[in-house]
Amino acid sequence: MPSNPECFGRIFLAALAKNHSVIFVNVNYRRGVFVFLASEALSARSYPKTSGNYGLGDLVSALKWVSLNINHFGGHPRRVTVMGRGSGATLITALTAVPQAKGLFQQIWVTNGAGAFENKTVTKAVEENEEILKKLNCDKTDLQCLLDASAEDMVESAPYEWLDTTQSELPQKNDKEHSWIIVDRHLLPIHPIDYWKRHRMTNEIKMVF
Numbered sequence: 389m390p391s392n393p394e395c396f397g398r399i400f401l402a403a404l405a406k407n408h409s410v411i412f413v414n415v416n417y418r419r420g421v422f423v424f425l426a427s428e429a430l431s432a433r434s435y436p437k438t439s440g441n442y443g444l445g446d447l448v449s450a451l452k453w454v455s456l457n458i459n460h461f462g463g464h465p466r467r468v469t470v471m472g473r474g475s476g477a478t479l480i481t482a483l484t485a486v487p488q489a490k491g492l493f494q495q496i497w498v499t500n501g502a503g504a505f506e507n508k509t510v511t512k513a514v515e516e517n518e519e520i521l522k523k524l525n526c527d528k529t530d531l532q533c534l535l536d537a538s539a540e541d542m543v544e545s546a547p548y549e550w551l552d553t554t555q556s557e558l559p560q561k562n563d564k565e566h567s568w569i570i571v572d573r574h575l576l577p578i579h580p581i582d583y584w585k586r587h588r589m590t591n592e593i594k595m596v597f
Contacts (some may be wrong), residue, residue, distance in 0.1 A: 411463035413454055416596045417446035418476070421520060424550075426513040429531040438510055440570040442456035443479055444486060448575075449484075469495040478505055482569055484593050485583035486576055495594040505540035505567040507579045514568045520545045 405412035417423070426440030456464045470493045477498035482505070483489045484496065497595040518528060523545040525531035537545075550566035571579050584591060 402478065411458060411461050413450075413458070417443050417450070419443065420551075420568070423571060424513070425516055425517060425534075426572075427509050427534065427569055428514060428528045429526075429534055431510070431514075432529070433531055438572045438574050439512060440513055441572050441575045441585040444482060444569070444575055447479060447483060448486065448488050448492070449478070450513050451489060456485065457491050466494065468493040470499060471497045475497045478569065481580050482576055483582040484591075484595075485578060488575065490571065492528050493593070495596070498597045499597070505569045506569050508567050508580075510570055510572050519547055 401414075402412055404410075423443035423446075424440045425442075426438075430439035431437045431451070440442065451468070454468060458465055470480050470483065472478075477500060477575070480498050480524075483493070514528075521528055521534075524537050524541060526537070547566075549567075570576065570578050578586075
């Protein structure tokens with residue numbers, strides 16, 4: 389038996405999927421500062437002029453691949469269920485409000501953390517991330533400085549209190565954790581809660597929480 393719980397979980401899910409004739413696809417995506425760093429320098433080099441939410445983009449790209457290729461593995465592109473736990477669950481919940489992901493999945497199954505993030509703008513995220521830039525000794529408009537930073541320095545630049553090292557299994561009253569996801573008005577135009585309210589009679593995504 390593997391000593392790594394995450395490895396064991398993947399093996400268990402693969403075996404479970406096989407027993408029920410389900411095609412299981414495990415997706416890797418960037419995390420932490422590599423996923424949601426928003427800055428003036430990064431926004432300036434992009435079109436549209438925004439940054440952050442790279443993790444959501446990773447998931448959209450993976451789902452597009454699944455849509456194009458899953459039939460070669462015995463799956464059906466119109467019967468896709470996306471599953472996630474914790475931070476993965478939050479990302480999947482956000483996906484329900486991402487226009488580029490529309491039609492790429494039909495169900496979601498999420499646990500522990502679904503939708504638990506604030507309605508944060510890019511402007512606010514850029515202001516908060518100035519603390520990261522200071523630790524990296526990067527000016528807020530210096531793109532090359534960010535590109536030259538090592539992976540180790542990037543990881544260590546994130547304030548310790550932003551890490552979810554003490555995240556409880558269930559949301560607690562008055563808890564305030566750092567929110568990485570950004571409502572950027574591009575990839576994620578509005579917060580999922582607002583999206584669900586707006587589309588509550590026409591939302592075709594089946595959800596299990």
